[in-house]
Amino acid sequence: xxxxxxxLTHSKGEITTxxxxxxxxxxxxxxxxxxxMHRPAGAEADEVSARLSLTPREHxxxxxxxxxxxxxxxxxxxxxxxxxxxxxxxxxxxxLRIAAGIAQGLAYGAEKPLIGVSTLAAMAYxxxxxxxxxxxxxxxxxxxxxxxxxxxxxxxxxxxxxMDEAVMSPEALSLPAGQEDVDWVGVxxxxxxxxxxxxxxxAEIGQHIEDLAPVAEDMAYLASREYLAGQGxxxxxxxxxYLRDKVAWRR
Amino acid sequence: xxxxxxxxxxxxxxxxxxxxxxxxxxxxxxxxxxxHADFGGVVPELASRDHTRKLLPLIDDVLGExxxxxxxxxxxxxxxxxxxxxxxxxxxxTAHGMARSLDIPVLGVHHMEGHLLAPMLxxxxxxxxFVALLVSGGHTxxxxxxxxxxxxxxxxxxxxxxxxxxxKAAKMLELGYPGGPAIARLAEHGDPTRFxxxxxxxxRPGLDFSFSGLKTHTLTTIKALRDEGALDEQAHADxxxxxxxxxxxxxxxxxxxxxxxxxxxxxxxxxxxxANVRLRERLDHAxxxxxxxxxxxxxxxxxxxxxxxxxAGAQRLMAGEHDDSAILAVPRWPLTDLRPPAV
Ligand SMILES: Nc1ncnc2c1ncn2[C@@H]1O[C@H](COP(=O)(O)OP(=O)(O)OP(=O)(O)O)[C@@H](O)[C@H]1O
Numbered sequence: 001x002x003x004x005x006x007x008l009t010h011s012k013g014e015i016t017t018x019x020x021x022x023x024x025x026x027x028x029x030x031x032x033x034x035x036x037m038h039r040p041a042g043a044e045a046d047e048v049s050a051r052l053s054l055t056p057r058e059h060x061x062x063x064x065x066x067x068x069x070x071x072x073x074x075x076x077x078x079x080x081x082x083x084x085x086x087x088x089x090x091x092x093x094x095x096l097r098i099a100a101g102i103a104q105g106l107a108y109g110a111e112k113p114l115i116g117v118s119t120l121a122a123m124a125y126x127x128x129x130x131x132x133x134x135x136x137x138x139x140x141x142x143x144x145x146x147x148x149x150x151x152x153x154x155x156x157x158x159x160x161x162x163m164d165e166a167v168m169s170p171e172a173l174s175l176p177a178g179q180e181d182v183d184w185v186g187v188x189x190x191x192x193x194x195x196x197x198x199x200x201x202x203a204e205i206g207q208h209i210e211d212l213a214p215v216a217e218d219m220a221y222l223a224s225r226e227y228l229a230g231q232g233x234x235x236x237x238x239x240x241x242y243l244r245d246k247v248a249w250r251r
Numbered sequence: 252x253x254x255x256x257x258x259x260x261x262x263x264x265x266x267x268x269x270x271x272x273x274x275x276x277x278x279x280x281x282x283x284x285x286x287h288a289d290f291g292g293v294v295p296e297l298a299s300r301d302h303t304r305k306l307l308p309l310i311d312d313v314l315g316e317x318x319x320x321x322x323x324x325x326x327x328x329x330x331x332x333x334x335x336x337x338x339x340x341x342x343x344x345t346a347h348g349m350a351r352s353l354d355i356p357v358l359g360v361h362h363m364e365g366h367l368l369a370p371m372l373x374x375x376x377x378x379x380x381f382v383a384l385l386v387s388g389g390h391t392x393x394x395x396x397x398x399x400x401x402x403x404x405x406x407x408x409x410x411x412x413x414x415x416x417x418x419k420a421a422k423m424l425e426l427g428y429p430g431g432p433a434i435a436r437l438a439e440h441g442d443p444t445r446f447x448x449x450x451x452x453x454x455r456p457g458l459d460f461s462f463s464g465l466k467t468h469t470l471t472t473i474k475a476l477r478d479e480g481a482l483d484e485q486a487h488a489d490x491x492x493x494x495x496x497x498x499x500x501x502x503x504x505x506x507x508x509x510x511x512x513x514x515x516x517x518x519x520x521x522x523x524x525x526a527n528v529r530l531r532e533r534l535d536h537a538x539x540x541x542x543x544x545x546x547x548x549x550x551x552x553x554x555x556x557x558x559x560x561x562x563a564g565a566q567r568l569m570a571g572e573h574d575d576s577a578i579l580a581v582p583r584w585p586l587t588d589l590r591p592p593a594v
Contacts, residue, residue: 064351064577093300094336097344102344102345103348236307236308240303242300
């Protein structure tokens with residue numbers, strides 16, 4: 001097994017108000033990841049520790065051990081969590097369901113609230129956190145010549161959606177109406193279809209960063225806000241968001 | 252030991268709670284058959300999506316019906332294969348997540364071992380050893396069963412499964428999906444003497460089956476009648492009857508042969524096709540003559556269900572088996588790869 005499990009940054013101090021103890025997981029892409037937000041005993045601030053595994057077909061083998069690791073490292077059990085979160089999509093259908101299954105099972109078993117986080121929002125948040133970008137268009141390659149896409153305004157760690165997330169052909173992509181003259185940046189694998197995007201859009205987009213993928217760490221931050229806003233739900237209500245609902249259902 | 256069983260290998264979401272001392276406490280099933288009927292068969296992506304929607308509510312129903320809390324569970328068993336990989340993953344990952352938060356063991360179970368042991372949930376349970384005929388949409392196998400996990404393949408279909416043949420014949424007759432029950436209903440009004448369909452591979456020794464020739468024969472018969480303008484309602488029923496007779500006869504002949512070859516006196520019949528009434532009548536008749544006895548699951552447990560998974564899982568969990576942290580979803584998995592639980 002060629003597993004690559006890397007410990008990501010321990011970002012500290014960014015958060016001032018007390019955050020929930022929360023576990024987030026994601027399997028929406030070729031990578032799968034888990035993040036734990038908690039306040040270590042004696043520490044002044046909350047921290048997020050994370051694991052990532054770049055093992056395309058092995059999410060089912062990698063996720064549980066990563067969850068076990070993070071909880072053990074923090075001396076926590078599922079009982080100690082305030083909430084569970086997962087990347088609800090869009091993304092690989094099977095991956096979304098693996099993450100949903102684990103997250104729902106964990107939340108249902110321990111009677112904890114569940115929070116679904118958009119993978120596109122997580123990418124926008126990552127762009128904001130890492131590059132301090134404000135106007136972000138996250139896009140994922142949806143195969144079949146299409147992209148999953150959204151548009152976000154990011155300000156002081158808050159995300160405001162500026163269009164409904166959708167699946168579309170890259171030819172059909174345009175900037176949110178009335179927001180054309182700000183500095184937009186595209187992020188994610190969807191921008192590999194750059195050459196199929198309208199010339200007008202290409203002229204309007206400042207830059208695009210293809211190499212940015214959704215990870216659980218960003219989902220933990222977004223989910224903690226949802227949790228504090230009382231948005232945790234009964235686990236069975238938090239379903240994957242596939243966006244592609246009308247494919248020709250071949251047998 | 253109280254075991255929650257989860258089945259999501261194909262187009263039914265099944266959940267049940269089995270107690271090794273008190274027996275089956277509750278079971279619930281959600282069938283997607285109506286959803287897939289429009290497509291003439293199971294659409295894997297739709298099946299997987301629906302499992303994700305239905306599984307937790309069903310678990311909740313089962314625990315409620317058994318007046319159990321989540322904390323009363325001692326273990327979780329789920330179908331790890333064979334089946335549709337995307338559908339399997341729903342049950343498997345939910346089972347692992349839930350087992351982790353409850354801090355209890357979890358075990359991936361072989362779907363056909365579940366079918367095989369399903370008659371043991373009845374009041375008059377079968378004892379080892381026995382011969383099992385597994386007849387479903389995906390399988391037609393004769394297996395000698397010495398004990399839990401000790402399975403020897405005696406014979407199997409070289410092409411279509413019996414249930415699949417029923418489904419295909421039903422399509423030719425423009426009956427709905429699933430085809431087995433539809434053919435059986437129509438055959439009631441059919442004349443058994445009008446057509447005689449072949450009994451494939453019964454004229455030579457061996458315990459293998461073949462149903463694809465029967466399919467071709469059915470198609471040729473339908474075509475000929477249509478060309479003559481004689482494909483009326485009665486002809487449909489007569490064809491259904493001839494088809495059912497041929498499949499049932501073939502299965503009975505091979506079962507008799509398997510009992511004779513092994514010297515065993517007990518036969519378990521499991522899988523969707525075992526619900527077929529004519530098959531049961533013929534088998535009972537054939538077995539009584541040789542002082543052997545057939546055992547069937549109750550009708551509800553002939554097709555996919557959570558109870559058989561809870562039961563099969565409980566047998567292995569009791570012996571100390573359980574998964575490590577890997578979530579198992581194995582689309583292809585021969586029954587004969589199984590072993591008795593390591594003691
Ligand atoms: N009364 C009946 N007579 C004949 N066939 C039947 C009857 N009832 C159900 N079947 C057949 O049983 C099959 C469904 O059985 P089941 O649910 O056990 O199998 P499956 O899930 O398709 O396959 P497997 O369990 O091998 O993966 C269908 O092919 C159906 O036509």
